[in-house]
Amino acid sequence: MALNRRYLNRFFIRFGLVTFTLLALGPVLWGVVTSLFPLSSLTSRPPDLNPVNLTIENYILVFDTSRGLFSGLINSFIIAFFTSAVALAVGSAAAYALARLNMPGSNLILMMILATQMFPGIVIAIPLFLVMSRLDLVDTHFGLIMVYLSFILPIVIWILKGFFESVPMELERAAAVDGATPLQTFQFVVLPISLPPLFATGVFAFIESWNEFFFAIILTRINVKTAPIAIAEFSGQYTTLYGQMLASAVLASIPVVILAIIFRRFILEGFVEGAIKA
């Protein structure tokens, strides 16, 4: 009987895992399929997914410059790249100060940083929009990068603080005994061994800025429209061009999904576990 139960359990787990995989990947695969077939073969009942109908026409059409996807991808890249770079440079310094340099009030600062994760974007978007319109920063890369730092920088500090705390204290003490200044210790001892987590945190920051939509819709007009804005426009203006709508979504998702899969170990250990450890 125990054997039967075990067999049954295993059956349920297998069934559950298959259902889970289908539900998680099904919608995504259907989106990819849609982007690769002409609408006529998708709307016939049942759908005619004969491989001879495969076409990349949708992908060619979405790169038409008038659609804004190509420039959107470039803008997204520029903004995500610089947001991550600045967040890493500024954030790693701040994280190290909080983790190791006995800053007064560091607990308070950390709690404030954590609380920023909870602010609704709209609260900061309205005043920033007013200020940025006055300074002519609306619809500029610089403006959007600054605003993205408001939510990227706190996460970066939080994750990196965790990593710096895991660097053995003995290493730093040894460097100090050898006469290294605190800056040298940071530069030549702590930073080199923290490169992989730094890079992974950068990847995480990149994904978050690449995907951002809410601030982008408020703070961009024409020049720095990002990829998510271009996708949303496909769904608004060209309501019947489903294939192109999905093709643009696939194109914008490929880079971040690949990054997430490659760096999954870091994302799981650094960010996911960071969220439940104080």
Add this chain to the structure above:
Amino acid sequence: MQSTSDYNRKRFRMGIWFITPALLILLTVLAYPIIASFVLSFQRIRFAGNGLSHQFIGLNNYAELISNQLFRESLFRSVYFTVMEVIAVSVLALLVALMLNTPLGRHAFFRVVLLVPWALAPVANAVLWKWIFNTNYGVLNAILIGLNIIDKPIVWLGSPWLALNMILIADVWKAIPFIALLLLAGLQSIPPHLYKAARLDGANTWQQFVHVTLPGLKTTIVISIVLQSIWALKVFDLIYVLTHGSPADSTVLLNYLSWRETFSNLDIGYGAAIANVLFVIMFILALLYIRALRPRQVKEKRSGTK
């Protein structure tokens, strides 16, 4: 060899230098706007010539909020949306996490499967579901008709409650992976010897779940509920792409309402007042999050291990 006090002074000075840039950025793009948002909410703001005219009107914007039916409905819908999302995601994500914690589910393949919906751009997620829910060509209607569950296509995004719940489904689908990963990390931190002890005491699978797994996951569950509430209150992309608030404003939630009042209707002070209501709700949730994190920290320190 340098003196200790000299060294410590150097460390302190370096700490100031290291933290200043980050604090300056956060003051500019976070602290200033949060304060300004409260100031704006006490004003009536009009477009005058090239600039804006500000007029102090006290609590009028908030008084208007309370008497405004759309605001009250949006608040109610936001609460409904948040509660439903938290319940659905918590249950489903726990199920996923439990499955992925079995010997079969530990395969790296399933972790990759989880990361795909997580990494997907929210807007890509929104257009994906817009296509799936499409009345004439959508795969959801096709499947349901194919299985003879319905006999004619349903207009998923066409009637008030249905549209809101369809948005909820799309949001739940996107939120499950991250929460499942959180819970999985929590599951893996439960010491195996607890299960062994429970089995020795004769506990069956269900009893082990109730008396070992759930208590072990308590902190993680509290944190994931708070995080999800915050995300659900912020939902915007899905509404923007799927319905734009239609039909008849029935999918307008607080965040969307604040955005629309500010940037479409250009009623900036009123929009800021709505934003601040949302801010206060989320701030309370944030305090809960921090409280949930704290006791664990103390416990860990006391036990002296990781």
